[in-house]
Every structure is written in C-alpha cells, then in structure tokens.
Amino acid sequence: MKQFSWPVRVYYEDTDAGGVVFYANYLKFFERARTEMLRSYGFEQDQLIARDNVIFVVRSVSIDYLKPARFNEQILVNAKIIEHKKTSLTFEQTITRQHDVLCNGKVRIACLDAQSMKPKLIPIAILEQLT
Numbered sequence: 001m002k003q004f005s006w007p008v009r010v011y012y013e014d015t016d017a018g019g020v021v022f023y024a025n026y027l028k029f030f031e032r033a034r035t036e037m038l039r040s041y042g043f044e045q046d047q048l049i050a051r052d053n054v055i056f057v058v059r060s061v062s063i064d065y066l067k068p069a070r071f072n073e074q075i076l077v078n079a080k081i082i083e084h085k086k087t088s089l090t091f092e093q094t095i096t097r098q099h100d101v102l103c104n105g106k107v108r109i110a111c112l113d114a115q116s117m118k119p120k121l122i123p124i125a126i127l128e129q130l131t
Contacts, residue, residue: 002130003080004037010073020068026103027061030093033077034109041129052123055114059088063105073097084131087111087119 008029016022035045048054069075076096083090087110094104113120 003078004033004040006033006036006077006079008032008075008077010069010071010075012071015071019071021070023065026063026065026069026095026105029075029077029095030079030091030105030107031058033079033093034091034107037079037130038126041126043126043129048123049114053114054120054123055112056089056109057112059108059110061105061107063103065103067097067100067102069095069097069102075102081130082106084122084127086121089122089130 010021014021014025038045045056048056074097078094078096080092081089082092089109089111091107091109092104093107095102111120111122112118
C-alpha cells in the first residue's frame with residue numbers, strides 16, 4: 001500500500017531536559033503524519049465530522065524506540081497502511097533520520113460515528129484513496 005512521508009524539524013519544545021525528543025512526542029509526530037496523509041488526499045478531519053459524521057480515534061499503539069532524535073534535527077515521519085477493515089485501519093509508522101531508524105510502531109485507528117462514538121464504516125472514498 002502507499003507510503004506517506006512528512007518532514008519534521010525537532011523544536012526545543014519537543015525535547016526533554018537531556019535535549020532528546022520526549023518519548024510521548026514521537027506519538028504526536030505519528031499523529032501529524034497520519035493527518036497530513038489524509039489531507040494530501042483531500043480529506044480534512046473537521047470536514048469529515050461535519051459532512052460524514054465520522055471521526056478517527058486511536059484504538060491501540062505499539063512503539064519501539066531505537067535511537068534518539070535531538071533538538072534541531074530534521075527527521076522524516078512515515079505512515080503506511082498495512083491493514084484495513086470495515087471500521088479500522090492499521091498503520092505501520094517509522095521515524096528516520098537520514099539512514100537511521102529512530103523508532104517504529106503500529107497504530108490501529110478506529111472509525112467512529114461522531115455523535116454516538118460507536119464504530120462506523122470507513123467512507124468508501126477514503127478507502128479508495130488510501131488503499
């Protein structure tokens with residue numbers, strides 16, 4: 001399936017007292033890459049809520065931290081859908097710096113009805129574009 005890559009500059013606010021990216025911020029980078037991936041295919045999340053009554057939420061995450069990213073480095077956040085079901089998508093995500101893999105993870109995203117917060121079928125237009 002298609003891979004999406006999004007460049008990120010590590011800001012001071014992303015780091016801990018040791019000058020390395022705080023562990024939870026890698027999850028923020030993952031989230032932003034998935035959002036930018038949707039946007040690159042013409043899907044804005046606020047419009048999905050208003051038009052289709054759809055929201056995407058994180059169902060589960062596993063992540064392995066391999067090497068640290070540091071202040072002011074340029075990193076690349078990658079997202080690739082490795083599984084899709086009627087109401088969920090599973091992403092394989094990596095963060096790299098040149099040829100080094102800094103972390104990798106799997107993120108399962110559920111599609112929900114924005115009002116009831118119950119599982120909802122992923123709109124066909126989204127599945128067609130992403131897969």
